[in-house]
Amino acid sequence: EPEVTQTPSHQVTQMGQEVILRCVPISNHLYFYWYRQILGQKVEFLVSFYNNEISEKSEIFDDQFSVERPDGSNFTLKIRSTKLEDSAMYFCASTLKGGTGELFFGEGSRLTVL
Amino acid sequence: GEDVEQSLFLSVREGDSSVINCTYTDSSSTYLYWYKQEPGAGLQLLTYIFSNMDMKQDQRLTVLLNKKDKHLSLRIADTQTGDSAIYFCADNSGNTGKLIFGQGTTLQVKP
Numbered sequence: 001e002p003e004v005t006q007t008p009s010h011q012v013t014q015m016g017q018e019v020i021l022r023c024v025p026i027s028n029h030l031y032f033y034w035y036r037q038i039l040g041q042k043v044e045f046l047v048s049f050y051n052n053e054i055s056e057k058s059e060i061f062d063d064q065f066s067v068e069r070p071d072g073s074n075f076t077l078k079i080r081s082t083k084l085e086d087s088a089m090y091f092c093a094s095t096l097k098g099g100t101g102e103l104f105f106g107e108g109s110r111l112t113v114l
Numbered sequence: 115g116e117d118v119e120q121s122l123f124l125s126v127r128e129g130d131s132s133v134i135n136c137t138y139t140d141s142s143s144t145y146l147y148w149y150k151q152e153p154g155a156g157l158q159l160l161t162y163i164f165s166n167m168d169m170k171q172d173q174r175l176t177v178l179l180n181k182k183d184k185h186l187s188l189r190i191a192d193t194q195t196g197d198s199a200i201y202f203c204a205d206n207s208g209n210t211g212k213l214i215f216g217q218g219t220t221l222q223v224k225p
Binding site for chain 2: 006017028031033035041042043045048055056076091095101102103105106107108
């Protein structure tokens with residue numbers, strides 16, 4: 001069964017460092033997303049991406065964040081200068097059709113900022 | 115903004131039915147989802163329902179949707195210990211794929 005894969009599963013970094021989280025969406029999917037879940041809080045939408053550009057982003061997704069689809073398979077989330085409050089589980093998701101039907105999530109990348 | 119609310123905890127005995135409830139505020143929702151999260155794992159899509167449906171059944175899972183009351187429920191028949199997990203309700207806000215999640219209901223299944 002096709003699945004969304006994410007790497008790394010866990011990353012520990014120092015405050016102020018750059019972090020790149022990687023995702024391989026399901027191969028025929030066209031819409032890609034990043035969500036995050038701070039420990040004990042709700043899963044929150046960060047950004048959606050379609051046709052090589054951001055379709056929508058939340059207030060959380062400020063200038064410190066960027067996304068990229070550098071090739072035909074990877075989808076990355078970059079945090080330029082990490083803050084303590086960026087510590088969270090980051091989930092990548094993909095779907096074939098943007099607003100409808102099945103939205104599949106990866107296993108998540110846990111980011112710990114010290 | 116749009117919101118989704120769930121009760122935080124449910125405990126049942128193995129073999130009983132579990133009913134997890136969810137309320138949402140977005141009147142333009144088209145799809146509503148149930149995800150399962152086991153400890154240390156990702157979000158597994160269990161099922162989803164289109165807003166023009168009242169009910170959807172998939173093996174042991176039954177989803178009921180009351181659009182008038184903006185109430186969604188997930189019933190798990192013959193609950194097993196392997197069903198112990200956190201269950202998230204999510205609303206497809208604005209029909210864009212941007213999901214609004216509830217805070218999750220922890221289901222504890224006692225043998």
